[in-house]
Every structure is written in C-alpha cells, then in structure tokens.
Amino acid sequence: MSSTASNTSTASNTSTASAASTTTDYDLIVIGGGPVGENVADYATKQGARVAIVESELVGGECSYWACMPSKALLRSGNAIRAAKRLPGAREAITGDIEAGAVLARRDEFVSDWRDDGQVEWLAAAGIDLIRGFGTLTGAGRVSVDGRNYSARAVALATGSVAVVPQIPGLAEARPWGTREITSADHVPQSLIILGGGVAGVEMAFAFAALGSRITVLSRGSLLGREEPFAGELVANALAAEGVDVRIGVSLTRVDRGGDGNVAVTLDSGDTLHASEMLVATGRKPAILGLGLEGLGIDPKLPVDDTMRVDGADWLYAVGDVNGRSLLTHQGKYQARAAGEAIAARLRGAPVHDAAWGRHVATADHAAVPRVIFSDPEVAAVGLTERQAREADAEVSTVEYDLGKVAGAALHADGYAGRAKLVIDEARGVLVGATFVGQDVAELVHSATVAIVGEVPLDRLWHAVPSYPTMSEVWLRLLETYRSERAAL
Ligand SMILES: Cc1cc2nc3c(=O)[nH]c(=O)nc-3n(C[C@H](O)[C@H](O)[C@H](O)COP(=O)(O)OP(=O)(O)OC[C@H]3O[C@@H](n4cnc5c(N)ncnc54)[C@H](O)[C@@H]3O)c2cc1C
Numbered sequence: 001m002s003s004t005a006s007n008t009s010t011a012s013n014t015s016t017a018s019a020a021s022t023t024t025d026y027d028l029i030v031i032g033g034g035p036v037g038e039n040v041a042d043y044a045t046k047q048g049a050r051v052a053i054v055e056s057e058l059v060g061g062e063c064s065y066w067a068c069m070p071s072k073a074l075l076r077s078g079n080a081i082r083a084a085k086r087l088p089g090a091r092e093a094i095t096g097d098i099e100a101g102a103v104l105a106r107r108d109e110f111v112s113d114w115r116d117d118g119q120v121e122w123l124a125a126a127g128i129d130l131i132r133g134f135g136t137l138t139g140a141g142r143v144s145v146d147g148r149n150y151s152a153r154a155v156a157l158a159t160g161s162v163a164v165v166p167q168i169p170g171l172a173e174a175r176p177w178g179t180r181e182i183t184s185a186d187h188v189p190q191s192l193i194i195l196g197g198g199v200a201g202v203e204m205a206f207a208f209a210a211l212g213s214r215i216t217v218l219s220r221g222s223l224l225g226r227e228e229p230f231a232g233e234l235v236a237n238a239l240a241a242e243g244v245d246v247r248i249g250v251s252l253t254r255v256d257r258g259g260d261g262n263v264a265v266t267l268d269s270g271d272t273l274h275a276s277e278m279l280v281a282t283g284r285k286p287a288i289l290g291l292g293l294e295g296l297g298i299d300p301k302l303p304v305d306d307t308m309r310v311d312g313a314d315w316l317y318a319v320g321d322v323n324g325r326s327l328l329t330h331q332g333k334y335q336a337r338a339a340g341e342a343i344a345a346r347l348r349g350a351p352v353h354d355a356a357w358g359r360h361v362a363t364a365d366h367a368a369v370p371r372v373i374f375s376d377p378e379v380a381a382v383g384l385t386e387r388q389a390r391e392a393d394a395e396v397s398t399v400e401y402d403l404g405k406v407a408g409a410a411l412h413a414d415g416y417a418g419r420a421k422l423v424i425d426e427a428r429g430v431l432v433g434a435t436f437v438g439q440d441v442a443e444l445v446h447s448a449t450v451a452i453v454g455e456v457p458l459d460r461l462w463h464a465v466p467s468y469p470t471m472s473e474v475w476l477r478l479l480e481t482y483r484s485e486r487a488a489l
C-alpha cells in the first residue's frame, strides 16, 4: 500500500526545518556507529544530508564484533556436523572430533580480528564523517564528544544496548563472562554454567557444547519463554540429547570464584554446581548512560513515533536497540532506513510519508518482526504468538503440523523432528503469526513475513504452491489441516 499526499506531513511542521543548515556543523549527527547508526547515516546521506557518526568503540557495533557475527560463526560448524550425522553415508565420513581452534579462527575472520578498518573505509566512501569518542547531548542539536563540541540540525541516537546483570550475592565479584566475553573467547572452557534460558543462552549452549564444553543451563522459566511453548520444549530436548544439563525453574542464591579459578554456583535448592566458567545472558537494556538525557528533560525511555522521532524533542531520533522496540539487527536497520530518509526529508522540507506502511515509518515493528534462533533445531518465528494474539483480543484460531511428516523435511534429515504453527486472525482471514521449529527452518520464515505484511487472505495463500519435495510443503499441510478443522466445526 503506498502513501498518498493526505498521508504526509512536511518539515514546515517542525522546528528542525527552521534551523539554518549553514549555521551548523552537520545536518545530522548519529551517536553510535553500529549497524543501525550506519544505516541511518547512509540513508540520510544518500538523500543529500551532511552527516557525521560518533563512535566510542568499533565502527560496526556490538553485532559485528560481539554478537550476531561471532555467535553465528561459533554455531555453524557444530550445526553442520550434527546435520551430517543425521545422514547415512555422510555420517560415516565424520571420523574425527570438531577442531575447536579452527572454529575460533573462522570466528576471528568474521569479526575482522576486532579491527574496524573495513567499516571505516566504507564510511569514507559513503561520504560520512567519523568522529571517534563518546557522544553526549549538551543541548538541542548540540553534541559534545570527549570535550569537542559539534552542532547539527538533527541528532539520532543509535547507541544500542548493554547487558543486564542480576543482583545475586557474589556474582559481580566472580567476574562471570557476558556475551562479549563468550563470543570473543580464545579458548573453550572445560565446563560452563549458563545463567539465562533466553536466545543468547540457548545459542551459546549449542555452540560450546559442540566445541566440547560440559554445559549446564540454568533457567528460571521455560527456555525461550517469549516464543510458542513448543519451541522451548523441542530445544530443551535437543540440548539434553547433546548432553547439556538443562535446569528449568531454578534460581541462584550465591556465586563464588574459588582460588582455583573455578566458579561455584549455589541454587535455591541448596545444591552447589561447579564449572570452570560462567556465562550470564539475562537480557539487555538500552544504552543511555552518559547521553545527558535527564539534563535536557528528555524521557530516558526514549518514546518514539514510527519515524523514530523522540516524543517532545523534534530534533532528536532514537533508532535500533536504544529505543527498546526490538533488539534485533535486521529490525533496527529497517527502522534506520525509515528514520534516515524521514530525517533528510524533514530537513529539506519534503513530504514525510508517515501513514502506516509509508516509506518513512517502521510499521512492521508492530505486526511482523521476524526472529531466528540459530539453535539446532532452529526456531524461526514472525508476528504474534498465540498468547500475544489472544492478549490483543484478536479473534484467534491456530493450526499446527508435524514438520517431520513433510516429505522435504524427511529427506533433509533422518528422524527430522520439528513443528510449525500458524496464528490466524479470523475476523480478517489473515495470518498474524507463524512459528517453525526444526533443522534449517530459518529460510522458511520470510514466506510467513511476506504473508503477514501483505495481509494475504488465507484463501489466496492456498494458491501459493510450494515446490515438491521441499520443507515449504508444510504451508500446504498447514492450510489443508486448517481447512479440514474449520469444516469440522
Ligand atoms: C550474543 C548476541 C547475539 C546476537 N545475535 C543476533 C542475531 O543473530 N541476529 C540479530 O538480528 N540480532 C542479534 N543480536 C542483537 C543485535 O546485536 C542488536 O540488535 C544490534 O547490535 C543492535 O544494533 P545497534 O546499532 O542498535 O546497536 P549496537 O550494535 O550495540 O551499536 C551501538 C554502537 O554505539 C556505540 N556507542 C554507544 N554509546 C555511545 C556514545 N555515547 N558515543 C559514541 N558511541 C556510542 C557503541 O560503541 C556501539 O558501537 C544479538 C545480540 C547478542 C548480545
């Protein structure tokens, strides 16, 4: 759906536009040079804005060096070996153990040995200035970087997020690993206790179990608690099959690191577990410390509209992890594409297409956020879970199918174990959520994203014929099941 003129607002509505560009150092200063900041800058620059990025660490951000890239590099070899072991003929060809050193070396390549030269070159080629240092807001359109002062007509915060570490007696003193330490580890600990059964905890459990570590996962609730319950169950079963000790519903009363360097973790049951290392992966929060928000009377929660403009501060934008809407690189980059172009449009007084699904808004944040957990089985989901849809008061029905019964999946791996589920808004006759769990289902989720964003009626979806014999045939089986279940009502 495209926006019409009546769906637009113009920069003349904002004081941003009234600032004279010649009186400021830049049109836009972006604080934070992660994937999101880079995209805000790039999209604004392509629309003619003069842009600088302020970065205190490495250009490329958390995702490039301590999150998405290294974690996926660490997972890939173990997943490939397990996949081969599920196939006669391939299984017999695996005669040795995983080579941890080679996996770590490949990870090092993917993080460019924690050097950002390549990204810096890209910024220069894109015509974006780089200001190294820590950025603080000192006024409307005013940024101080380690004592140097800059001005801009607009400022975008893209400072990402930081780990949340729970208050547990002895935990901080025990110097546990966070996701930064585990994704940049130069060795594989003999044994590892992971606190947190969320996305990062689960992925690192698979990665380091495959690399030879003896793993215990401590989770206060079910694994992957934000997804459909069967996702966490299938993943917990698979971890157990890998020899991982998964403990659900536990909490910690104390953590100590002994003189031998090992960690001792005391549970509320009174049991004490020992390991050579501990990872804390208990969630993240927006990185706003030191930005100077309070001094300027800006709500530190950074509430934004769908162009990512901060409520009550028309010169300020907050994009990506820092606005807390969705802590995922692809979704943050989507916000960045909208925000970068919206900022540039406002600055030059051009129309801003800010109606739902317009060019300058991140409408999909509300309806169709895809997420993939690179465990084995993978979990790939988009939109609402059944629980979320019911909480939203939608007239909901669901349909599920055993992925192992799909010919393409059975061919893909012997004993294929997986499940798929659709969540349907009956009033509109469209899909509002989908979840796939199984080996190599990550690539299936985009089909569901397209169906949700396009609001494709289920009757029309019936005509989207999946190829035989692919795993996509699960769509046909789901729709057949849905039809027969509805007919039986
Ligand atoms: C272990 C792990 C694995 C992940 N895997 C995936 C994945 O597979 N797929 C996925 O989509 N998402 C993944 N994520 C989430 C993803 O990393 C984030 O959503 C993404 O990095 C957010 O991008 P960003 O640009 O908003 O923030 P960041 O990548 O955090 O970048 C923010 C940048 O701002 C800089 N900065 C902060 N404050 C200042 C300041 N005041 N002045 C100057 N610079 C500043 C920082 O140094 C940093 O470079 C993962 C996260 C973790 C922890």
Ligand SMILES: NC(=O)c1ccc[n+]([C@@H]2O[C@H](COP(=O)([O-])OP(=O)(O)OC[C@H]3O[C@@H](n4cnc5c(N)ncnc54)[C@H](O)[C@@H]3O)[C@@H](O)[C@H]2O)c1
Residues within 6 Å of the ligand: 166, 167, 195, 196, 197, 198, 199, 200, 201, 203, 219, 220, 221, 224, 225, 281, 282, 283, 284, 326, 327, 328, 371, 372, 373, 374
């Ligand atoms: N594949 C991916 O896309 C990917 C991979 C890793 C991380 N991420 C992103 O990074 C973010 C952070 O990952 P994460 O796994 O740290 O967060 P998360 O929110 O996914 O999981 C945190 C887990 O820690 C638990 N927890 C929180 N406080 C606790 C406490 N005091 N004691 C015990 N358990 C506690 C929660 O119940 C939850 O299970 C995620 O939200 C996700 O968006 C994405």
